[in-house]
Amino acid sequence: MTIGFKTTSFSMACAVLTATTSLFASAVANAGAPGCGDDHWVSNWSASPTNAIGGVEAVAAGMAVSPVGTGLSTNQTHRVVVTPHRGGEHVRLHLSNRFGSEPVTFTRVTIARQKDGAAVEPESVQEVRFDGGRESITAAPGSDVVTDPVPIAFSAFEPLAVSIYVDRAPSAVTGHDLGNATSFLTTPGLGDHSSDTGADAFARATTRVSFVSQMDVLAPADTATVVAFGDSITDGHVGNDPLGAPRIEGVVDKNVRYPDFLQRRFDEVGREVVVTNAGIGGNRLTRDTPSEFPKFGPSGVARAQADVIDQAGVSDVIVLMGINDIGTPIGVTYEEVVVGYTNLIDQFHSAGLRVHLGTLLPASNSVTHGALSIPPAEPVRARINAWIRSQHLSDSVVDFDAALRDPGNHSILDRRYASTDNLHPNPDGYKAMAAAVDTARLAGNRCSAGAAR
Incomplete structure (x- = not known):
């Protein structure tokens, strides 16, 4: 059963958070040496990150960056499209600042099934949380972060859109250079469009994969x-x-x-x-x-x-x-x-x-x-x-x-x-x-x- 985060009921949202946190604790407990009857996490998609890009190269790719140490506000949303090789109902994401020289904050993140281009299926949009329920997280230079489990139903080879809102531009963006898949960006300064279901805000297309380095699925x-x-x-x-x-x-x-x-x-x-x-x-x-x-x-x-x-x-x-x-x-x-x-x-x-x-x-x-x-x-x-x-x-x-x-x-x-x-x-x-x-x-x-x- 897929549990949705998009609801107007506060009590339902709390129930979802509790269930997801419980799932996370169970998955962590089983991650080291699961028994042969236990579900466990397996990597389902990956795009190995390379040295972060910055300056003119990043600007040419449509990515907002700031001079080192300035922390200039840019308000840009990255919509990264990934295609998992196995279907499932729960995923977790790995976001990378492995090659960054300063911290980067992932202010708000969502995941949804891709509909067409930058548009996503409205009923599939799910909020992504960190550390048991936090909306945002900061990745130190040289580090990766892993999200809480996210309930979303999808099939093998069905594209998923991971939308990452970054309110302050890093000096360089860790990512994978040639994704062989089209992802999307808003123009810098446009604000948080991570929950948008339409494509209008995502005026820029790229085959570079920003920040997302891996997706795991809970599997038998x-x-x-x-x-x-x-x-x-x-x-x-x-x-x-x-x-x-x-x-x-x-x-x-x-x-x-x-x-x-x-x-x-x-x-x-x-x-x-x-x-x-x-x-x-x-x-x-x-x-x-x-x-x-x-x-x-x-x-x-x-x-x-x-x-x-x-x-x-x-x-x-x-x-x-x-x-x-x-x-x-x-x-x-x-x-x-x-x-x-x-x-x-x-x-x-x-x-x-x-x-x-x-x-x-x-x-x-x-x-x-x-x-x-x-x-x-x-x-x-x-x-x-x-x-x-x-x-x-x-x-x-x-x-x-x-x-x-x-x-x-x-x-x-x-x-x-x-x-x-x-x-x-x-x-x-x-x-x-x-x-x-x-x-x-x-x-x-x-x-x-x-x-x-």
Whole structure:
């Protein structure tokens, strides 16, 4: 049963708050080691945050920011659209100021089912609370916050709109650069429109994900999360020109990333597995982002804990990362990449996760990872893939390379699967990647029948 917050009855509102607080306490009690008959939280959607944007870049994205320390009032509402991979009736949200240099206050937050564009279904609007009933919360620099449980009924792949009113602009906004989904913003100074059901106030559209880094759903005990961990290929980027500029038509709001297709495979066979996406465009396994490109995020080794291990209900992780290490001048060595993989596998195994290591896709005819790679990336990629196929550190290998390479030239993508930049797959390529995953090798939850853990 879904309990609504929108009511004119004060007594009903109090009852809802009491019920939600009780649910929160129960979920917290079960979060550590739930029994096999208990519902528990599992991550249902994620968008790994990257270094916060500010200044001219933030203004170009339509986000209000203020000079450091001024706390200028801006009164802007962000309406972030997320598409969960599993349906449910109770969620909790993770909001991030992980890369902010000063506190940010989330003054008022709501969640609702998306109707069309920035409009939402009126009967679905729910108030989001913090710390057992508070309307707002302040996230310290470098921190994330988690909301109280929120009652809202929704289906798998049904978009939800998270509206965040920020009355004072931070100096920079933590978020995910390429969401491959359309979100919305009011103009700065327009005030609190977090409860609006119409779209009129949200005049600006963006594919950047502001503040929201994860959504959890309360699910049966046999449900587990598989995290796809990687770079722009996991993130679902499709290049529209030789330099990799994003392709919009046919990709944004279509849910055609390889983790989306993998989710559909699990759904088809009825496995209680949720696939979340921890890809970041431009991300590297061994190196943090250059200061000139903050949107590329910390290295995979550095962000493994926050972006994978800390997700709720995780049992398995699929790692596809390293092409940017060898393709971004000056490329790192084979030995450095192997050390990075070993570090990741050790981190994940120490956390009790099963690790499935993916081979790197070919890209020798691309501009950025072919002609401009220094030293040439292809010989290093071939050597890395040979190591991945022969090593016994990971629990399994996903041979993405074999699934998508050209049969006549193993150094390039099959033309059926390549986007215009010859580096990123097209949607058909992402579907082929999902098909390359041996789902039987993914353990799932310890309560699942036949689970390997």
